[in-house]
Amino acid sequence: MNLRIGYMYGKTMNIYGDRGNILTLVNRCRWRDIQIEVINIEVGDKLTAGEIDLFFWGGGQDREQILASSDLKGDKAKILRESIEDGAALLAICGGYQLLGKYYKPSQGTELDGVGIFDAHTIGSNKRMIGNLVVETDRLSGKLETLVGFENHSGKTHLGKTAQSLGNVLIGFGNNSEDRTEGCIYKNAIGCYLHGPALPKNPMLADFLILKGLQHKDRAITKLKPLDDTLELQTHLSILERIKNQR
Amino acid sequence: MNLAITSSILAGKLISKLTKLGGNGGTALPGLVSTRLNPKLLSYFSKQITKSSVLITGTNGKTTTSRTLGTILATNQMSYVHNRAGSNLLRGITTAFLEKSNWDGKVNNDYGIFEVDEFVLPQALEQIKTKVVVINNLFRDQLDRYGEIETVWSRWDKSVRQVDKETFLVLNADDPNVSFLGKNTRAKVLYYGIEDPTQGSTLTPDVLDAQKCRECGTELDFEVFYASHMGVYQCPKCHLMRPHPHVSASNIKISGVDKVSFDLSLGENTISLSLPLGGIFNIYNILAAVTVAASLGLDLKAISLGLSKVQPVFGRGEKLQIDNKNLYIALVKNPSGFNEVLKLLSYEPKKKHLLIIINDLIADGRDVSWLWDVDFEKLKDTTLNVTLSGLRAADLALRLKYAHLDSRIVSPVQTNIAEALRTSLEKLKSGETLYVLPTYTAMLQLRKELESKGLKNFSLD
Incomplete structure (x- = not known):
């Protein structure tokens, strides 16, 4: 059985070490003998319905977002939406997250259409929200856990009435620096501002995505083989400690 | 006045x-x-x-x-x-x-x-x-x-x-x-540039910061990459070309981390040079x-x-001696520079002792995401052992795990730089070299540490 990972616009939207997320997904599958295939989805590439089990989309600059937004029209956006409805997993960070809402209005230039998976929209501001980001969430396992990362964005994302946030901001700005929410989760799709990259030091998030991706293939799968995450969790804790000391 | x-x-x-x-x-x-x-x-x-x-x-x-x-x-x-x-x-x-x-x-x-x-x-x-x-x-x-x-x-x-x-x-x-x-x-x-395709690669690097033509937005065609996105390119659509350099290097030979020779051309004239710098x-x-x-x-x-008088600058490829052991220090502060240093180390054929020090103070950059854009996978077969230090050593340890470095060659994290320097030097036999790769503030700390050891023969300001 092959877990098929769709790497969205990896050539250009990889500004912030986000390829570390792909490395993490790939390795954590291999260590469990899960066969995987990474499929690059670039501007102009076609997306086939049902093909991808787990999407990853990283951050990029405004210039690249414009290209991606105009590429994600018609069928491609429709197939992406249907995949999520069908239970495929997705992680989108920053620039990718912003384009999965309803629209993104940069502080300069015209409004960009979003895919509309999340009931959210993003408005560019002239304030850059940069710094460590710590989030508290119970959406992954049902129990409260922290996610750590680094954010760097000027877009403020506002969640709509039906949207569910990924979690609450403990340290940092999050979606918009106003309502203390961070990210958005819809079915198995997650959007957030956690660079860092997010997955290596938040292995619970990586495994959440891998499990949901596998379930997209085969609903009978209910759990993953555990890995030795000593180093991952040590790093997670050392970052929490470091952030505390910096404040 | x-x-x-x-x-x-x-x-x-x-x-x-x-x-x-x-x-x-x-x-x-x-x-x-x-x-x-x-x-x-x-x-x-x-x-x-x-x-x-x-x-x-x-x-x-x-x-x-x-x-x-x-x-x-x-x-x-x-x-x-x-x-x-x-x-x-x-x-x-x-x-x-x-x-x-x-x-x-x-x-x-x-x-x-x-x-x-x-x-x-x-x-x-x-x-x-x-x-x-x-x-x-x-x-x-x-x-x-x-x-x-x-x-x-x-x-x-x-x-x-x-x-x-x-x-x-x-x-x-x-x-x-x-x-x-x-x-x-x-x-x-x-303009200045390199005119020696034998020194370049035709493989597209994983991470590129210049891909699109600034004139028309089309993806550039690279004939060769010399380092990251620096190379020989042109636009397939509007035919924007790399400008012809007025000053150029050709016939390049890199033989080790601190030895390079090339032909330097300035207009019509060319001379051959040999310099104690790398890469x-x-x-x-x-x-x-x-x-x-x-x-x-x-x-x-x-x-x-x-x-003919040029020498490497402290921390930028300088070699020092300490108790019959050698130190080679190369500043690393972003993925392109770090990848270049790793490439340079590969010119030394022996397996190496490494000390990598990652800080996240303001002058280093508060965020260490960039470590995931560095090709640490290259170190897998060329490293004897590596010691990790600095405020964000833990992040680096994790990065090396995902780069498949054998945990037996990665020493436990030692946040304190002085301690890390001492223990990693202890692993060396007389005449061997420790390759130290620090971020900016780590380099300054390292310099203080070396000064306190009485090392004075390096190019201080």
């Missing part, structure tokens, strides 16, 4: 003396205080430069380029002011002037060599009467400060549109983002310095005389 200027100079010079007595490098404070007292001080100083001031910016290579240029000028008995102590903000440049000036603020130098932070170029141009502007390259770096790479590029673009037609603009032909700056300026543009990045730095020297009127003979 008015009273405001006199008192600001007095204050600055006093602080400079005091910080030196206290044993601190204090490279920014005197300039900071004097500028507070008198915002026009830098402009007052820079007007006294009798011949030319040179501003040098770019993500990588500012220091080595400036030092090389300084060596060329000094060898030819040309006097200059240089902010060589490290601070490349305006206050650092002001400090450099404060140290060179006498107590009434007179500066007796013909030239100014100023390393300028990428973000500060526009302000530096406003305050310093400039004859030559050098832009080396543009890579992702300190995004927690700059926001986006594009923000830096736009600042440069605005700056070069404003300089006058008497100014020389020295640009790297091989960096598509940088060379394009030569299109919209009145300045006299001089492609340093060849670019040399070419940049040579291009500036030529724009200041030096001929190839005078330039090559200067180049």
Whole structure:
């Protein structure tokens, strides 16, 4: 059985070490003998319905977002939406997250259409929200856990009435620096501002995505083989400690 | 001279003396205080430069380029002011002037060599009467400060549109983002570049910071990549080409981390050079310095005389000796530079002892995401053991796990730099080399540590 990972616009939207997320997904599958295939989805590439089990989309600059937004029209956006409805997993960070809402209005230039998976929209501001980001969430396992990362964005994302946030901001700005929410989760799709990259030091998030991706293939799968995450969790804790000391 | 200027100079010079007595490098404070007292001080100083001031910016290579240029000028008995102590903000440049000036603020130098932070170029141009502007390259770096790479590029673009037609603009032909700056300026543009496809790769690097044609937005075709996105390129649609370099290196031989030879061409003339520096990045730095020297009127003979005196700068490929063991220190501060250092290490055939030190203070960049853009996978088969240190050593340990380094060759994290240096040196046999790769503030700490060990034979400021 092959877990098929769709790497969205990896050539250009990889500004912030986000390829570390792909490395993490790939390795954590291999260590469990899960066969995987990474499929690059670039501007102009076609997306086939049902093909991808787990999407990853990283951050990029405004210039690249414009290209991606105009590429994600018609069928491609429709197939992406249907995949999520069908239970495929997705992680989108920053620039990718912003384009999965309803629209993104940069502080300069015209409004960009979003895919509309999340009931959210993003408005560019002239304030850059940069710094460590710590989030508290119970959406992954049902129990409260922290996610750590680094954010760097000027877009403020506002969640709509039906949207569910990924979690609450403990340290940092999050979606918009106003309502203390961070990210958005819809079915198995997650959007957030956690660079860092997010997955290596938040292995619970990586495994959440891998499990949901596998379930997209085969609903009978209910759990993953555990890995030795000593180093991952040590790093997670050392970052929490470091952030505390910096404040 | 008015009273405001006199008192600001007095204050600055006093602080400079005091910080030196206290044993601190204090490279920014005197300039900071004097500028507070008198915002026009830098402009007052820079007007006294009798011949030319040179501003040098770019993500990588500012220091080595400036030092090389300084060596060329000094060898030819040309006097200059240089902010060589490290601070490349305006206050650092002001400090450099404060140290060179006498107590009434007179500066007796013909030239100014100023390393300028990428973000500060526009302000530096406003305050310093400039004859030559050098832009080396543009890579992702300190995004927690700059926001986006594009923000830096736009600042440069605005700056070069404003300089006058008497100014020389020295640009790297091989960096598509940088060379394009030569299109919209009145300045006299001089390009430098590498002309040796055998030194390049046709494989597209995983991470690229210049892919699209600046003219029409089409993806560029690269014939060869020399380092990251620096190479020979053209646009398949609008046929934008890499400019032909006025100064170039060909017939390059890299034989180890501190040995390089190549043919240097300046217009019609070519000479062969051998230098104690390593790697492609340093060849670019040399070419940049040579291009500036030529724009200041030096001929190839005078330039090559200067180049024969060039030595690596502390922490940028310098080799030191400590108790019959060798230390090789190479600053790493962003993925492109780090990847280049890893490539350079591969020229040394033996398996290596490594000490990598990652800090996340403001001067390093508060965020360490960039470690995931570095090709640590390369270290898998070439490393004997690696010690990890610095404030973010844990992040690095995790990165190395996902780069498949055997946990047996990765020593437990040792956040304290002095401890890490001691234990990693203990692993060496006499005559062996420890390769130390620190971020910026880690390098400064390391330097203090080495000084406290009584090591004095390195090129301190």
